Amino acid sequence: MRFRVQVKPKETTSLVVEEAKPLENTYVLTNITSDQVVLFAREQSINKTIEEALKNILAQKKVIEDLEAQKTHLFPRRRPIYTRETSDLQHHRHDQRPS
Secondary structure (H helix, E strand, C coil): CCCCCCCCCCCCCCCCCCCCCCCCCCCCCCCCCHHHHHHHHHCCCCCHHHHHHHHHHHHHHHHHHHHHHHHHHHHHHHHHHHHHHHHHHHHHHHHHCCC
């Protein structure tokens, strides 16, 4: 990169150059927390549109986590019922077979 500065003979001048380097971070949506979203917004690292989108994603993640917890809680209760019904059906079929 070149900079042009007009300098008359026998004069000096200054050229101030500010160096900037873009910052880039990558975040995985599955790992992002609400605290991080708040921090990004406070630091103005994200705009309002991105902030709202991330908050919506976090709300959806919460719904999924709640459903997973319900599934984990209910699955052990479902298994014995299924086993009992299967066992009753197998006995019923065995009883109906011709001799």
